[in-house]
Amino acid sequence: MAGGEKKQSLSPKEIIHHKFGVKASYRIEQVHVSSRSNCLYRCHLQLPDFSVVSNVFKRKKDAELSAAELALEKLGIHPQDDDITVEQAWDDIVERIKYIFSDEFLSSDHHPLGSHLRATLLRDGERHGSVPLSIIAAFDAKINSRCKVINPSVDQNPILAMSYVMKAAAKLSDYIVVSPHLAALRRKNPYPPAIVEALAKRGESIKVEAVYIQCATNGKEVVDPVTLDISSGRYYLDIIAEKLGLKDGSQLIISRTFDKTAAGYECRVYSAIPKLNPSDKSSKAYGKRPVDEEEQSSHFKNPWNAKASSACGQDIHGDAIVAALGYSWRSHHLVEHDDVTLKSFYRICCGMSPNGIYKFSRQALIAATLPFSFTTKSNWRGPLPREMLSIFCRQQQLAEPVFTISTSPVKPLSETLRSFKKLKDSESNDGNNQCVNEYAGSDDSFNHYNSKDEEELPVLESGYRCGVKILSKSLQDLVLDCSPGSFYEKESHAIQNAALKALTWFGSLFDDLDTDPEQPRCYTKGQMNWMFTRNVMIKGKFPSSKRYEEPEFESKTKTMDMDRKPKRVQTIPNGSLVSISYSVSVEVEADFWGRTGKCLRELIESNEEIEFEVGVGSMNPHLESVVTQMSVGQYACFITNMPAEGLVLADASDTARTRSLLSKLAAGLEYNVHLLGVKGPTEKRVESVFFKPPLSKQRVEYAVKLIKESSAASTLVDFGCGSGSLLESLLEVPTSLQTIVGVDISEKALARAAKMVDSKLNKGACNLKTIRLYDGSILEFDSRLHGIDIATCLEVIEHMEEDEAFQFGKTVLTLFRPKLLIVSTPNYEYNKILHKSSLYHSKDKSMSQRSKFRNHEHKFEWTRAQFNHWASKLAKSHNYSVEFSGVGGSGKVDPGFASQIAVFKRKSFTEVKKVSTQPYKVVWEWTRAQGDKKN
Ligand code: SAH
Ligand code: MG
Numbered sequence: 001m002a003g004g005e006k007k008q009s010l011s012p013k014e015i016i017h018h019k020f021g022v023k024a025s026y027r028i029e030q031v032h033v034s035s036r037s038n039c040l041y042r043c044h045l046q047l048p049d050f051s052v053v054s055n056v057f058k059r060k061k062d063a064e065l066s067a068a069e070l071a072l073e074k075l076g077i078h079p080q081d082d083d084i085t086v087e088q089a090w091d092d093i094v095e096r097i098k099y100i101f102s103d104e105f106l107s108s109d110h111h112p113l114g115s116h117l118r119a120t121l122l123r124d125g126e127r128h129g130s131v132p133l134s135i136i137a138a139f140d141a142k143i144n145s146r147c148k149v150i151n152p153s154v155d156q157n158p159i160l161a162m163s164y165v166m167k168a169a170a171k172l173s174d175y176i177v178v179s180p181h182l183a184a185l186r187r188k189n190p191y192p193p194a195i196v197e198a199l200a201k202r203g204e205s206i207k208v209e210a211v212y213i214q215c216a217t218n219g220k221e222v223v224d225p226v227t228l229d230i231s232s233g234r235y236y237l238d239i240i241a242e243k244l245g246l247k248d249g250s251q252l253i254i255s256r257t258f259d260k261t262a263a264g265y266e267c268r269v270y271s272a273i274p275k276l277n278p279s280d281k282s283s284k285a286y287g288k289r290p291v292d293e294e295e296q297s298s299h300f301k302n303p304w305n306a307k308a309s310s311a312c313g314q315d316i317h318g319d320a321i322v323a324a325l326g327y328s329w330r331s332h333h334l335v336e337h338d339d340v341t342l343k344s345f346y347r348i349c350c351g352m353s354p355n356g357i358y359k360f361s362r363q364a365l366i367a368a369t370l371p372f373s374f375t376t377k378s379n380w381r382g383p384l385p386r387e388m389l390s391i392f393c394r395q396q397q398l399a400e401p402v403f404t405i406s407t408s409p410v411k412p413l414s415e416t417l418r419s420f421k422k423l424k425d426s427e428s429n430d431g432n433n434q435c436v437n438e439y440a441g442s443d444d445s446f447n448h449y450n451s452k453d454e455e456e457l458p459v460l461e462s463g464y465r466c467g468v469k470i471l472s473k474s475l476q477d478l479v480l481d482c483s484p485g486s487f488y489e490k491e492s493h494a495i496q497n498a499a500l501k502a503l504t505w506f507g508s509l510f511d512d513l514d515t516d517p518e519q520p521r522c523y524t525k526g527q528m529n530w531m532f533t534r535n536v537m538i539k540g541k542f543p544s545s546k547r548y549e550e551p552e553f554e555s556k557t558k559t560m561d562m563d564r565k566p567k568r569v570q571t572i573p574n575g576s577l578v579s580i581s582y583s584v585s586v587e588v589e590a591d592f593w594g595r596t597g598k599c600l601r602e603l604i605e606s607n608e609e610i611e612f613e614v615g616v617g618s619m620n621p622h623l624e625s626v627v628t629q630m631s632v633g634q635y636a637c638f639i640t641n642m643p644a645e646g647l648v649l650a651d652a653s654d655t656a657r658t659r660s661l662l663s664k665l666a667a668g669l670e671y672n673v674h675l676l677g678v679k680g681p682t683e684k685r686v687e688s689v690f691f692k693p694p695l696s697k698q699r700v701e702y703a704v705k706l707i708k709e710s711s712a713a714s715t716l717v718d719f720g721c722g723s724g725s726l727l728e729s730l731l732e733v734p735t736s737l738q739t740i741v742g743v744d745i746s747e748k749a750l751a752r753a754a755k756m757v758d759s760k761l762n763k764g765a766c767n768l769k770t771i772r773l774y775d776g777s778i779l780e781f782d783s784r785l786h787g788i789d790i791a792t793c794l795e796v797i798e799h800m801e802e803d804e805a806f807q808f809g810k811t812v813l814t815l816f817r818p819k820l821l822i823v824s825t826p827n828y829e830y831n832k833i834l835h836k837s838s839l840y841h842s843k844d845k846s847m848s849q850r851s852k853f854r855n856h857e858h859k860f861e862w863t864r865a866q867f868n869h870w871a872s873k874l875a876k877s878h879n880y881s882v883e884f885s886g887v888g889g890s891g892k893v894d895p896g897f898a899s900q901i902a903v904f905k906r907k908s909f910t911e912v913k914k915v916s917t918q919p920y921k922v923v924w925e926w927t928r929a930q931g932d933k934k935n
Contacts, residue, residue: 115327574615575681720796724753776920
């Protein structure tokens, strides 16, 4: 909770990250120095154009830092000061202005600025040329970059850049006229008549669609289409100015480009210059970074134009026009242009918010909403949160987000539990559960729905936490600093969730397009009827430099979560993947005042099939609430009040028609939904919520313990090794094993396993000499693994058909004949405990048999009796002993362990006839003697 301390400068690593993102890759190399047990580290940093190698350090961190510093030195970046001094920047601007108004520039250069100049020279009686300040500031790259040196916040504030151009021009009083009444620069001496006359008028006549946003005093903007008629070579800025009721183009202020039309033309917002302050009262500001200018720009007499501002991510005041046109580099006269329709304008607005980015990626503007939790990659749809945050930052002129990962627990468990308890107390006091997310375990979505009626969740007190910092583009202002909250088992989940929190927080600033927090959302039982009023599209204002501290951030997200919590009877459990088809139409009673009940209807959105995860907020709450009460195959139809008009208009194909429908009082949204299918919640998530450590970890630990105890064993095969969780543990602990082998049929899983093993190879103190990964089916025998010491098969048999599980048992014990075989599989009886929770409580009879299993990939799940039967029979007929055990819960009380385990021991070994068969394919191999050898 940092209160006072402000301006933070970036570390060298952060600057590298900001500049290169994923294109910067660090590689740590271990350096062994003589026989000392401590090893040292060196860091290689690879950048797109070159690489550097650090010196040797005791800590990896220091090696990385040193590499980053070396790279910055090479790049000529000095974290504190820039290369160009402010004085130099001013001189450059002066120099450049002089060139722009030279005869040479006018006639030779294809620079778009030249086209502006020429266009103004075609005005009647104009001989001096005249270029609006906003044009110079916006279109000249050199001037633009030098203005940034003077003050990095010019990006957010075009007026500031204009005032710099003006000040610089004042130094050129012999050449340039700076009129105090016109925001344009003119040449003092007229251009030679020959040059001007050569600029023959072109007959080019262009009609461009644009959007006019009228900034009404009541705070509501009126958005209308407008046609810009740029005929007979007139200066297009003059035409835009006229539409806005201004004298000419020099009274315009031009936003940055913020979007491209389908044809690739840049959209900008044009509005009237507010009172510009040309009285150069502070010539001492020349050469120094001015302090008061930012203040100055906030004294506008025009009202703030929320819609225009949200479209371009800059502050816009008064009426504005959004258009896509400009001069090209290719030709002197051609105005490149494209239409900006109402629909495209609303889509731009929508796409500028984090929620909008998500909605677009799902192609479901009405149906989808930005989830509040990232669970697994496979359940997440569209670009991952981290990528979305990058997109958003770029759009909003913010620097690339910087993530910081920490692994060690920040507070001890006891303290965490204490705060959790405290929280529960306070919860009963004020009747809300605002703070649950901060403390509860790895998965916010569960906590969100569970906090009241479930037993206290165990807390994940180790793993990865991730914080995210976002700075302004100039790296001068900290916009958001979100310190890590929850722990996650996986680093990538910690990062994605941090990104998501940042997005959610930014989303709340934009006052989500489809929710109005000021309006109570009511849900009347039995009938779909939410109380909504039409709201203005975006009321939030994007803060460009205000700093926010974590507590505020936390409470914001929480409030949003609470809003999303409707009281309902949910039959499809959270965590399920649901697949629906749906359509949404705007519906209006044709004769509202009379008695005829005929409806006018306009389809605005539909999807043949869309899949989403229940309970993470990835669908709009009405739709999700209805769907989770349905059964597979069912249809439902319901009506809600209208969401924000802008959202509907961004979605509709016939904007004009839809707009006229929306103007009727009784408009509503009709949803038609068909539930196509449901897949149960994923096993892994449920397991990691119910068991600490997660059940998967407990299984591996159990197997490792047995492996350690069988001290003479030197070879092991893990049948169905998956991503290699067991192999990973065996790399970390010393055992008697020398060779470990993983077999799986999934190429993807094997690739993950190879990657994991590769990254862990040199870490642990294991004695391993050979590690091998085979691609093959464990239903088949491979003679290379005959007589292996230990075989493991954790949570694999249930992925086969039952008869195959029998076949597998037979193959292993007849042909491979390991000394020790460990087999684990879910205990079906335990599911009733898992299912009791709201995560799982499925009362829906129509759900298939399989959804009663923990994972929809399971072909069967056995009771204790079934598993006993399988294992005992198998052991008996192959001369093995078998003992039963398990992990999760207790073996002594019903319903037994969550995961049941059978441990087979060979009683005698008789060499069977040698059959040589090698169906398994080596996909990855490592041996200590020769170092790495990979395929
Ligand atoms: N043992 C791992 C993975 C369990 S998931 C763990 O405990 O984490 C089940 C794995 O069995 C999957 O990776 C799947 O690809 C694999 N599998 C299923 N049938 C198989 C078969 N016939 N041969 C080899 N692997 C199989
Ligand atoms: Mg399984």
